Amino acid sequence: MRIDVVTIFPGYLAPLREALLGRAIAAGLIDVRVHNLRDWTRDVHQAVDDAPYGGGPGMVMRPQVWGEALDDVLGDEPARLIVPTPAGVPFTQATARRWKDEPRLVFACGRYEGIDQRVVDEYASRMPVEEVSIGDYVLVGGEVAVLVMVEAVARLLPGVLGNPQSAEQDSFSDGLLEGPAYTRPVVWRGREVPAVLRSGDHGAIARWRRDRALERTAKRRPDLLAALPEDALDQRDREF
Numbered sequence: 001m002r003i004d005v006v007t008i009f010p011g012y013l014a015p016l017r018e019a020l021l022g023r024a025i026a027a028g029l030i031d032v033r034v035h036n037l038r039d040w041t042r043d044v045h046q047a048v049d050d051a052p053y054g055g056g057p058g059m060v061m062r063p064q065v066w067g068e069a070l071d072d073v074l075g076d077e078p079a080r081l082i083v084p085t086p087a088g089v090p091f092t093q094a095t096a097r098r099w100k101d102e103p104r105l106v107f108a109c110g111r112y113e114g115i116d117q118r119v120v121d122e123y124a125s126r127m128p129v130e131e132v133s134i135g136d137y138v139l140v141g142g143e144v145a146v147l148v149m150v151e152a153v154a155r156l157l158p159g160v161l162g163n164p165q166s167a168e169q170d171s172f173s174d175g176l177l178e179g180p181a182y183t184r185p186v187v188w189r190g191r192e193v194p195a196v197l198r199s200g201d202h203g204a205i206a207r208w209r210r211d212r213a214l215e216r217t218a219k220r221r222p223d224l225l226a227a228l229p230e231d232a233l234d235q236r237d238r239e240f
């Protein structure tokens with residue numbers, strides 16, 4: 001997969017080069033290219049923003065610079081353009097699973113109050129464009145959202161995670177939240193690991209883990225429980 005990121009703060013994307021993701025990039029599993037939007041400005045001030053038509057607080061990013069940059073970065077290679085915004089469709093694990101098979105993702109990181117809408121309209125006329133939110137809170141720009149989405153997608157790519165089973169069995173894969181996890185020592189500050197996890201009874205362990213996941217989901221995310229398909233819960237599950 002090739003990933004391009006266009007931003008006025010390239011340094012914000014440096015964490016992609018660290019740790020697991022950094023190793024996957026170094027191994028050529030992912031080709032990540034970060035571009036500075038200001039490289040496509042033509043004025044001495046390298047202006048990328050202007051006052052909003054219709055008034056209102058803050059500034060909006062100008063369409064011309066974005067058009068020059070995206071035309072250049074996109075070239076003739078087909079891609080999916082992703083624009084982070086608080087006003088976007090929620091990014092979920094299902095989104096990450098859908099994007100993991102894409103040959104190329106291009107992320108447009110806005111700042112200020114966002115990017116002139118005509119940029120999205122222009123590229124949506126010739127390619128898939130998704131305006132996406134990573135949560136119901138407002139960031140200062142799209143870069144952190146891109147870090148989140150790139151990590152969520154990259155970990156699903158073959159060879160990126162040491163243990164591919166983690167991606168298949170992680171939270172949300174069965175629609176439930178992950179239950180509690182434990183490791184050594186057996187007792188820590190007087191708190192003991194649940195005995196069932198040390199019993200060697202894999203059936204009992206699987207049931208215990210599902211019960212804890214159901215309990216946690218019912219308590220913290222009843223919306224996920226309500227969204228499960230009819231046949232996802234058996235009679236025993238419904239006790240939570």
Ligand SMILES: COc1cccc(Cn2ccc3ccc(-c4cc(N)[nH]n4)cc32)c1
Pocket residue numbers: 084085086087109110111112113114115132133134135136137138139140141142143145
């Ligand atoms: C566009 O409307 C905006 C209104 C007020 C502030 C901002 C700031 N801002 C600029 C670009 C940008 C990109 C993404 C996000 C963002 C995404 C999520 N989930 N939260 N915040 C925020 C961004 C934008």
